[in-house]
Amino acid sequence: WMGGLRSFYLRDFPEYYDAMPGMEFIDYIGRAGFFPGVHVMLPIVIWGAWQADKPELGQLAPAWMRTGLSGLRALSPEHIGKILEHIYPDRFRDYMVMLTLGSEGYDADEIWRKKQGDEKLTPEEEQLWLKATARVDGVKGILMQQTGLFRIRPQEFTEIRKEMRLAIEEATGVPISVQEQIDQNYPVTGKRFSDYYKLDVYQQKLLYEWETYRRWQGVTTPLYPSSWQLLDVKIRDYYEAVEKVYEEARMVGTYEDGELVRPSIIEANRQWVEGEIGPDQWKALRSDIQGGLAEAVRILGESPAYKDVPKTFEERATMLEERGIPTPTQTPDQELLYYYYELKPEYKYNWESQRMERDFDTYYAYIDILLESLDGPHRERLLERIQSDWTPLEKLYWQISRDFMRPYRNLRDIVLQQYSPEEIQQIRRFEVAPAAEREALQEIIGPEGDKLISGYQRTLREARQRLRILDPDMDAWLNFFGITTKLISTEAEETYEELRKKYLIKEMIQ
Missing domain, CATH: 1.10.150 (DNA polymerase; domain 1)
Structure with a gap:
């Protein structure tokens, strides 16, 4: 009795819920024992096929007809079976085939998604699918339709x-x-x-x-409502594509038309360690790689294939709420991880190098804000996830950025307190303005009668020089990563040589 009561909560044909009005009611009365005839189900199947582009007229066939089709499939899995795949599709059969392939260790979900996306299967994939279908719907299908003895x-x-x-x-x-x-x-x-x-x-x-x-x-995706199926396939494809873009950029490099246009992070590390480039070039390469990745992911997300994929917290919450899932979001630390993936280093003016480049200091500061929002154990786990694909040299750069580069560059905020709000706004505008506008801003007169921008640069330079004199370790690390070009003290020079011997080694490359 309880089993019968429980069955009222289970859905039999969810794939048609979003394709045919009233289908949930027909599904419900079917669970109560009232089964509409072909005069009712035929329009539903046709309408569902029109909505989902997947006709399933085989669902209306009586057992004796399906038995005959299963017999034909058993006789010739790869020839007749291939024809039946086109004229006799069945979501539940797809589900059973995926179970069979999954039990044998194959990536059934990948093959099914390629079929749904009308991608051409490789000969091996097509053979795997047809043979698995024959095992599911061949002799076993005859026995199931005639005896009903098998439990899935x-x-x-x-x-x-x-x-x-x-x-x-x-x-x-x-x-x-x-x-x-x-x-x-x-x-x-x-x-x-x-x-x-x-x-x-x-x-x-x-x-x-x-x-x-x-x-x-x-x-189980083939058993979802049809619109869910299409979106879930897109979501998996999108994040697999993003992962592939990141992995190739970090491990292999970026190619266009067979030509290398951007080296990998690992290659940039190798060049620095082996002395082919300096820290300035390493940072520039890393910035270029990061910028290329951000642009590639943006273009991918805006492409017709993936423009509907939920990518932000609000979009994911809306999608899950529409599906009636009780928990509308991921766990807080998972959402923070998603938010981390949305962060990108800002492209702004660097007062030391006097050129536009990506601001990794502020980028790392945002990561710290994410980490500080969690307690100790969760903070460590999130940091482990964030840095899971970082190389040792990148991890070192991140740590030194926190310990030395950020305090060094934060002196600009202290120096800015000497200026009026209007002057501060002009100085900060100079950091992000295009070249032509920066030239105009350089002509503005400051509070002491000299030019505002050059006066600010001079005061900031003197303050930072005093800090480096007081902290030789900071002076050495700043020079190690190319933030500065000269060492001020003998102690800093000795520390710098020790850092080179300790960290510019092959173990730091990958």
Whole structure:
């Protein structure tokens, strides 16, 4: 009796919910035992096909007809089966095929997404799909349609649930019995594990990288409403494309028409360590790589294929709210990680180099603000995630930026206090203005009768020189990373040579 009551909460045809008005009601009365005939279901299937561009007339075929089609597929999986894929598509069959491929260790979700996107499968992928379909809908399909003896729960699925629960228990401390109770009550409460227990980014990463868990991710997508399917495919494709762009830029370099236009971070590190370039060139290369990445991701996100993908906190919250998911956002530290990916170094004037370049000091300061918003353990985990793909040389630059470069450059705020609000506004405008406007700003007269910009530069330069005299370690580090070009004291020179011997080594490259 309880099983029958529970079945009223389960959806049979969610893929048509957004394609045909009233489909939820028809689905509900079907669970109560009232099954509309072909005169009702045929328009629904046709209308759903028109909305989702996926006709599924095979759903209307009686068991004896589907048995015949399964028999033909069993006779010739790769020839007749290929024809049946076009004239007899079936979302539930796709789901079963993905389960079969997933149990064998293949990336079923990737193959299915290529099929949905009308991408050409490789011969190996097509053969894998057709053979798996034959196993699902060949002889086994005949037996299922004529006897109804098979339950769609392969042994691998049972094993993965057990392993996942053990992993969750180890990572969160929530007992397996409590997890099972949450799963059993979900059809009634509508609450998942994540609604009761918030996972931090480290725990989410651990579960995502659990190999057998990843094998099943996305397999149930064919059973979602059709508009959800299309968007979920785009979301996965988008973030895979972004990840590929980042990985290639950092590890391989950027190529256009077969020509290298921008080296990788690793190559830039190697050139500096081996003396082919100096710290100034290293920073310029890194800035160029970062800027190229930001532009590439922007263009990718605005492309017709991915313009509808939710990329910000507000967009993700809106999407999940529309789907009726109880938790409208990710966990706070996960959202902070997403926000980190949205940060980009600002392109502004550098008073030391006297040229426009990316301001990594302010960029790193924003990262610190994110970190300070969390408690100790979560702060360390978020920092680990942020720096997971950084090279040792980048991590060193980030740390020295916090310890020495930021205090050194923050002297400008102290010096600015000597000026009026209007003069401060003009000086700050000079930092971001285009070249022609900067020339005009340089002619403005300051409070002491000299030119405002040159007077500010002179005062700032003198203040920073005094700071370097007082702190030889800062002087050495600033010269090591090319912020300054000369060392002031003998002590700073000795420290600088020690830094070069310690850090300009091959272990810092990758």
